[in-house]
């Protein structure tokens with residue numbers, strides 16, 4: 001299966017997922033001078049509830065915190081969005097070294113990690129249906145900058161000890177995802193794709209300008225997860241899971257801040 005090694009990494013994905021060479025691929029470099037201020041963009045409205053948090057799972061290429069999105073108790077609206085989108089999962093991308101690891105970059109500046117909060121459009125009846133629609137998903141990307149430990153992130157990193165191998169999962173509840181948001185909600189937005197296979201072009205990307213903190217220790221806990229299953233040998237760590245940046249291909253990046 002696909003991954004981030006030499007023989008199955010991002011440069012090989014086009015073989016099974018030809019859209020990898022499409023016109024609306026993600027991630028991208030956000031060149032601040034090239035972004036267009038759009039006065040019609042509204043403030044983002046995060047309406048989250050800790051009661052929707054269910055489980056944390058090792059997916060082999062990353063780990064995910066899963067939410068119950070059968071009700072609209074954790075909803076994103078506003079910003080560039082014309083509909084309500086329900087939070088279904090959040091996950092992270094990181095690199096081998098602290099100097100890289102984010103998927104998007106700002107004027108070529110990379111951060112140590114990038115959090116994706118994945119929401120699906122309430123106008124569709126299932127997530128699987130939504131990922132085949134151009135307005136199916138809204139993913140909020142938040143940069144993580146190496147610094148002091150993030151207290152709320154500590155709850156997540158403590159749970160990683162229970163999901164060390166691929167396909168392991170554990171109950172993870174009463175966690176409010178709003179606590180991972182930075183104070184300032186200014187953003188850039190553009191139309192793009194999933195950054196992992198199937199790489200579908202179904203995402204309204206909302207990239208927040210202000211990073212949150214992560215400590216070196218917390219980052220090393222991400223890298224200590226195994227991409228291999230229990231009983232599979234040799235054991236391999238998830239050292240990195242970020243896709244190289246893709247070309248803009250004429251897309252416009254809009255900004256809510258002048």
Ligand SMILES: O=S(=O)(O)/C=C/c1cc(Br)ccc1O
Nearest residue numbers: 116118127139193194195196
């Ligand atoms: O890394 S992302 O582009 O946020 C991938 C998000 C993603 C969301 C769903 Br829902 C299903 C498959 C996916 O790969």
Ligand SMILES: [Zn+2]
Nearest residue numbers: 091093116195
């Ligand atoms: Zn992601």
